[in-house]
Structures are given as C-alpha cells and as structure tokens.
Amino acid sequence: MPAFDLPAYLARIGLAAVPVTPGGLQQLQQAQLRRIAFENIDPFLGRTPDLEVEALSAKLLHAGRGGYCFELNTLFRAALDACGFETRRLLARVRNGRPVAGPRGHLALMVTLDGRRYLADAGFGGPAPLAPLLIDTDSPQTLANGTYRLRTDRETGERLIEKDTPGGAFTLYGFDESHVSDADIDAANHLCARWDRMPFPNNLMLAGFNGATRIGVFNRRITRETGGTIRTGDIADARDLANLLTHELGLRLEPAALGAVWSRLSHA
Numbered sequence: 001m002p003a004f005d006l007p008a009y010l011a012r013i014g015l016a017a018v019p020v021t022p023g024g025l026q027q028l029q030q031a032q033l034r035r036i037a038f039e040n041i042d043p044f045l046g047r048t049p050d051l052e053v054e055a056l057s058a059k060l061l062h063a064g065r066g067g068y069c070f071e072l073n074t075l076f077r078a079a080l081d082a083c084g085f086e087t088r089r090l091l092a093r094v095r096n097g098r099p100v101a102g103p104r105g106h107l108a109l110m111v112t113l114d115g116r117r118y119l120a121d122a123g124f125g126g127p128a129p130l131a132p133l134l135i136d137t138d139s140p141q142t143l144a145n146g147t148y149r150l151r152t153d154r155e156t157g158e159r160l161i162e163k164d165t166p167g168g169a170f171t172l173y174g175f176d177e178s179h180v181s182d183a184d185i186d187a188a189n190h191l192c193a194r195w196d197r198m199p200f201p202n203n204l205m206l207a208g209f210n211g212a213t214r215i216g217v218f219n220r221r222i223t224r225e226t227g228g229t230i231r232t233g234d235i236a237d238a239r240d241l242a243n244l245l246t247h248e249l250g251l252r253l254e255p256a257a258l259g260a261v262w263s264r265l266s267h268a
Contacts (some may be wrong), residue, residue: 002054004104004223006082012036012061012087014049014190020084022118025111026131028083029122037066037208037249038125042198043193045260051189053078054205064252066208068200070189072123076184080120087120091188092175093158096126098109105192106173107185119175121151126216127172135159143212188201201227204265210248217244220265238262 005134010016013031020023042049049071050056056075059065066072073089080087088110093101108121111132118132128143140149147164158174192198199205206217216223220235235241241262245251254259 004053004078004082006079008057008061009079009082018083020113022113022116022132024083025080025085025113025120026117028079029076029132030130032072032079032122033128033130034209035250036060036072036075036122037206037251038068038072038199039066039067039206039208039249039251040068041253041257043068044202044204044264045257046194046201048193051185063073064250066206066249066251067123068125068192068205069107069123070185070192073109073121074185076122077109079235080111088112089180089185090119090175091178091180091184092173094173095160095171096173097170101158101174102198103191104184104188105198107188108173108175110177124172125205127170129161129163132196133161140164144169147228151243196203204261206249207244208249210250213248215244215248219268229264235265238266241265 013035018028021217049067051070051074056071060067060075077087082108090108091104092106092108093104094106095101103240108119111118111120111265117135117145119135120132121128129143131143133141133148133150135150138149138151140147149162150159153174158176160174161172162169163172191198204217204219208215213224215227222233222235224231235244242258245253
C-alpha cells in the first residue's frame with residue numbers, strides 16, 4: 001500500500017503541522033470540514049467510490065473533489081494515523097431525527113488520546129458537530145455550531161449522538177463498538193452508493209463552507225447559514241450549479257460530470 005501523503009493533505013486543508021493533542025485533533029477535524037466539502041456526486045451518477053487511499057488522495061487532495069462519509073472519514077483516518085493518533089473505525093446507523101435507525105451506513109471514527117475517547121467525524125455533513133465529542137460522558141458538549149450530547153439507547157445499547165434544537169433533541173446517528181473490517185466498509189460503501197433505498201443514488205447532497213457561511217444542498221434546494229441567519233434558495237440552472245460548486249464549495253468538476261448532474265436535477 002502506498003504511503004499516505006501527509007504533506008499534500010495538510011496543504012489541502014491549510015495546515016502546516018498538527019500536534020497529537022486534543023487541540024490538534026479538533027484543529028484537524030475543523031480544517032478538513034471547512035476545506036473538503038461533503039458531496040455524493042459519484043453515487044448520484046451511479047458510481048461506487050473507490051476507497052483505496054491512493055484513489056482518495058487523487059480525488060480529494062489533487063483533483064479538487066469532495067466525497068461522502070466513507071471517502072471523507074477514510075481520508076481523515078489516514079491523516080490521523082500519519083500524525084500519530086490512535087484511531088478505530090465505527091459503523092453507525094443514521095437516524096436524522098427518526099426513532100428507528102437504518103442499516104450501518106455511516107463511517108465515523110473513535111480516537112483515543114490520553115485515556116479519553118473521542119468521536120471524530122469529518123464526513124456526516126448537515127447538522128454534524130464541528131469538533132470531536134467525548135464519547136464516555138452524557139453531559140452536554142457545547143461547540144461553535146451547537147450543543148451536543150451522547151447517551152446510551154436502552155433498547156439497542158448504541159451510543160446516540162444528539163443535537164439540541166428548538167424542537168428538542170435531534171438524533172443524528174447511533175453506534176456501538178463492534179469490530180469493523182475492510183470488508184464491512186466495502187460492503188457498506190457499495191450498499192450506500194448503489195441501493196435505491198438509500199438516499200445517495202437518488203438525491204444530490206452537498207455540505208461545506210464558504211468563509212463564515214455554512215452551505216447545505218439537497219437536490220436543487222440550497223440553505224446558507226451565517227451567524228445564525230438562514231437563507232434558502234434554489235439552483236436555477238447549470239450555470240448556477242457550476243457557480244455553487246466552484247466558487248462557494250471549492251469543488252472542481254469536469255464539464256461532462258457537471259452536465260450529467262444538472263441533467264438529473266432538472267428532470268427530477
């Protein structure tokens with residue numbers, strides 16, 4: 001397996017070095033979230049993403065693309081390992097506010113540092129925490145983008161990650177500590193990318209930052225949040241889509257792929 005190109009990764013996310021400390025872990029997660037957008041363009045166009053580190057480096061570090069959770073957190077883990085952090089993969093069941101979870105369709109990470117365990121996730125998008133969360137406490141944890149807590153589901157035994165909202169606790173996903181193999185990841189990646197009952201093959205989903213503005217896209221609907229002020233709109237045409245991808249989310253997409261994405265969106 002080729003060695004991970006840590007200097008190229010750090011250059012991509014705008015960092016010079018990362019100390020193996022809680023602050024360094026937070027710095028790394030926030031930098032990746034802000035510089036490498038969540039996007040499911042490949043599954044949306046019928047492709048299963050390649051999770052080999054060499055392929056991920058080519059796509060996310062050198063081709064100006066983003067990715068979805070399996071890509072983003074596989075890349076994140078490679079960087080953490082290269083920096084000297086102790087990592088472990090977690091396969092989570094997404095809830096997104098629903099009482100019943102789906103299949104194990106989200107990759108997250110556990111980082112153990114100085115005897116404390118952190119949930120580190122640079123690949124959820126949407127309402128995800130911008131910084132790692134302590135796993136072994138039920139106490140609220142307040143971050144720049146909201147207050148989160150973890151609690152144990154009495155029925156499943158999973159640890160649930162919740163975000164405080166005006167309507168109450170919103171559950172993002174749940175995870176346990178089952179061993180996760182490469183084969184488990186490959187199977188979950190293929191399921192999420194190609195099964196028509198999963199959201200990724202059927203909907204365009206984007207999330208990222210343009211300066212202080214957090215951007216979310218679901219099909220043609222755009223949400224921009226700046227300092228608590230939320231603005232919504234719609235992607236009007238192919239030029240509008242290109243501007244959003246390139247100038248707001250920092251993504252580079254070949255003209256043929258851009259045309260294919262717009263064709264699906266405009267005929268949905």
